[in-house]
Amino acid sequence: MPALPTGYAVRIGLLLAAWMALTGMLVAVGFGVVHSSTAAAFDRHVTSTVVAHRSPALNSAMKAVTWLGSWVALVIAGVVVLVLAVRGRLAWLAVVLAVVAWAGETGGVQLAKHVVERQRPPENIWLKTAHGWSWPSGHMAAAVVVFTVLALVVTYIFPSRATRIVAWSLAIVAMALVGFSRIELGVHWTTDVLASFVFVSLWLLAIVTLFTTELKGSQRNAAL
Numbered sequence: 001m002p003a004l005p006t007g008y009a010v011r012i013g014l015l016l017a018a019w020m021a022l023t024g025m026l027v028a029v030g031f032g033v034v035h036s037s038t039a040a041a042f043d044r045h046v047t048s049t050v051v052a053h054r055s056p057a058l059n060s061a062m063k064a065v066t067w068l069g070s071w072v073a074l075v076i077a078g079v080v081v082l083v084l085a086v087r088g089r090l091a092w093l094a095v096v097l098a099v100v101a102w103a104g105e106t107g108g109v110q111l112a113k114h115v116v117e118r119q120r121p122p123e124n125i126w127l128k129t130a131h132g133w134s135w136p137s138g139h140m141a142a143a144v145v146v147f148t149v150l151a152l153v154v155t156y157i158f159p160s161r162a163t164r165i166v167a168w169s170l171a172i173v174a175m176a177l178v179g180f181s182r183i184e185l186g187v188h189w190t191t192d193v194l195a196s197f198v199f200v201s202l203w204l205l206a207i208v209t210l211f212t213t214e215l216k217g218s219q220r221n222a223a224l
Helices: 006-034 037-052 056-069 071-086 092-116 138-157 161-184 190-223
Strands: none
Touching: 006 092, 006 190, 037 161, 037 190, 056 071, 056 138, 056 161, 071 092, 071 138, 092 138, 092 190, 138 161, 138 190, 161 190
16 A cells, blocks of 8 residues: 655644644633633523523524534535535545544544533523533534535635635624524533634644645646
8 A cells, every 4th residue: 555645644643633732622621611610600691691582583593593503514515525526626635624624523522522521501491402511512513614614615616705705704604603503592601612613613724724735736636
């Protein structure tokens, strides 16, 4: 079996180190938040304020919006990326990196959940069934992966300034809505949502930083 080029091997090693460092930070911060009275007071205040301003229309909207951070959104995004690669509109390296992004997000989130073991908000305020531990938010993490990947795909295929503005604006709005939905539905604390956003954003930044040159080169070859 041929060995990986030295450049790729180094980048893969750096990416693994980045994932380990980010996951370690996620766990460490999680322990800090769990034992912080200031963080607890902040979370309780935000949750009580949001719950106090619920309405039937808002509840229904948030129950729909939260699906944008579910496994359904991940599958749809995966199918879109795969179809574009099969049709030659997207480099196969992009597919590989999308899978790496999802794997790193899922692995880090699940590890942090089972190590930190933070309790969710009181069950009597839940508007949807939730499973597992609270820190960090799995839906928020998935939404960041889904909409960042889709925005990157759109801007690689249509690299105009207007397209970039629209794609990233929609991605940011979608992520914000998913994050708010988890708080409004009563199944996550605000710090759970913020932790997922920061963790996954830094993880995706590491991937893009390390492989952007190869990705651009592969994309040019795919367009030929």
